[in-house]
Every structure is written in C-alpha cells, then in structure tokens.
C-alpha cells in the first residue's frame with residue numbers, strides 16, 4: 001500500500017527544526033510544552049496564534065462559537081502535530097467558561113497561557129444604535145475577557161509560570177465616531193488588564209500580564225460584523241479592506257514576540273503605533289483627524305459621478 005505523502009515542512013515543524021514559515025529554529029522554543037488557551041480561535045488572529053503556537057510545540061485548547069471555523073483551526077493544528085482540544089464555548093457564558101477552565105486544567109494538568117481573543121465589532125452612531133447591539137459588543141468584547149480571566153486566573157497562578165494576554169485594540173487607545181460601544185469595550189479591556197498587571201505584581205503571583213493593541217488586521221471581523229440602520233455596509237468593508245495592512249499571521253508573530261519578551265503593552269502594526277503616539281502627543285486633538293477624514297470621504301462621494309441606470 002502506498003504511504004501517505006508527508007509535507008516536509010510539517011515534518012520539520014513538528015520536529016522543532018523549522019517554524020511554519022520554514023525558518024530555521026535555533027534553540028528550544030519558549031512556548032514548547034506550554035498549555036495555551038485561545039478564545040475566538042475559529043478565525044483571524046485567534047487561528048493565526050493557534051497555528052503559530054502549534055508549530056512552536058505548545059499544547060492547545062481552542063474555543064469559539066463558530067463550529068466550522070473552530071474545526072478547521074483544530075484540524076490544521078493537528079496536521080502540524082500539536083495536541084489540541086477544541087470546545088464550542090461562548091465567552092459571554094460565565095458558567096460555561098468556569099467549567100471549561102476546570103476541564104482544560106484536568107486534561108492537561110496546567111494552563112500557562114490564556115489569550116482572551118474572541119471579539120466582535122459593531123458600526124453605528126449612538127443615536128442609530130439599538131441597546132441590543134451596544135450590549136452585545138460590551139458582553140463579548142469586555143465581559144468575555146472578564147469571564148476568561150476570572151475562570152483561568154487560578155490555573156495561571158497555580159502553573160507557577162502563567163501569562164494572561166487580553167486583546168484590546170488601537171481603538172482602546174483612541175476613539176472613533178461610529179464605534180462608541182467597541183471603543184468603550186476596548187478601553188475597558190485596557191483598564192481591566194492594567195489593574196491586573198499591578199495586582200499580580202503586588203501579590204507576587206507568577207503571572208505576566210499583557211494587553212494587545214492591534215491596528216487594522218486583515219481578518220473577517222468587519223465582514224461578519226453588524227452595522228446600525230442607515231450605515232453603508234459595503235463602504236465600511238471597502239474602507240476596512242483598504243486600511244487593513246497587517247496579515248493575521250504577522251499579528252500573531254508580533255503578539256508572541258511581545259509575550260515572550262514579557263511586554264505589558266503590545267502594539268500590532270504601524271497604525272497601532274501611530275494611534276499610540278497620537279493619543280500621547282495630542283490628547284484629544286487626534287479627533288480632528290477623524291473629522292477631516294469624514295469630511296474628505298463625504299466630499300469624495302459628492303464628486304463621484306452617479307452610476308448610469310441601465
């Protein structure tokens with residue numbers, strides 16, 4: 001019987017000789033053997049983190065509400081040779097997150113890294129946004145991070161070498177019109193995480209804490225997002241696709257580099273660096289830039305010739 005062909009990259013990656021991009025690995029990887037939990041791992045940055053960690057020898061517990069996307073992430077991680085557990089978990093479900101944390105610890109004996117990554121976005125000026133839409137963003141993007149942190153922190157402390165990584169956004173550094181709920185959730189993640197950084201240090205717990213601020217990353221987040229009535233979905237997607245210069249794989253590399261270096265604040269992409277600088281240098285002065293961008297956008301629309309009716 002013919003033996004199934006084996007991708008040499010996967011074999012080398014599995015052996016720890018090469019990383020997923022085929023670069024030589026020179027020393028024992030710091031993530032090798034570490035147990036990493038990733039929420040929202042069925043797509044985008046979460047999937048890229050899972051695959052990178054899989055290549056680096058980590059043991060994975062991945063979760064998402066998207067069963068199909070999650071299955072694909074788990075399949076790809078298994079192909080690389082990683083031990084991977086997958087669970088369909090909604091991060092807004094506090095009890096489910098708590099049970100999940102106990103189950104993961106029981107299966108793997110410890111939890112070293114938690115990536116609170118699951119998130120959604122919503123676009124709409126406050127006057128046009130429903131309470132349901134605003135609450136959903138806060139529930140997933142803020143309370144999801146709180147539930148993950150509360151559920152897994154005891155395991156991270158007990159591991160003796162834990163790392164909590166919460167994903168905020170460049171919109172956790174500066175605000176933008178039409179993103180009030182998202183801004184609120186991501187600013188809240190930042191405040192929450194910075195408080196825990198201090199608590200862990202003050203208590204002498206062996207847990208490092210990082211808050212991650214990605215700029216626009218080329219994922220499906222905007223395409224799968226909701227908009228308030230009256231918003232131009234297509235134009236929003238188009239603008240996002242133009243702005244999103246960072247690939248999820250690159251975001252994962254930057255995040256894991258920051259985690260390994262023990263950085264408390266991890267900026268992902270040149271736009272996140274710019275947002276950070278604008279917030280520091282201009283206080284609220286950056287708001288004029290958004291006003292200018294809005295004005296130019298409207299002006300450009302007015303100048304576009306109307307499409308001919310067929």
Ligand SMILES: NC(=O)c1ccc[n+]([C@@H]2O[C@H](COP(=O)([O-])OP(=O)(O)OC[C@H]3O[C@@H](n4cnc5c(N)ncnc54)[C@H](O)[C@@H]3O)[C@@H](O)[C@H]2O)c1
Nearest residue numbers: 040042043044045065090091118119169216217219220221
């Ligand atoms: N893509 C960007 O430009 C960008 C920028 C800044 C911050 N972020 C943040 O990065 C994180 C990952 O986003 P992404 O861009 O990879 O998006 P994505 O849409 O590609 O992936 C997000 C994943 O979260 C999952 N998810 C959504 N709600 C969930 C819930 N209640 N419970 C469990 N899983 C849930 C989705 O099913 C999806 O698989 C989010 O927190 C997002 O806010 C993204």
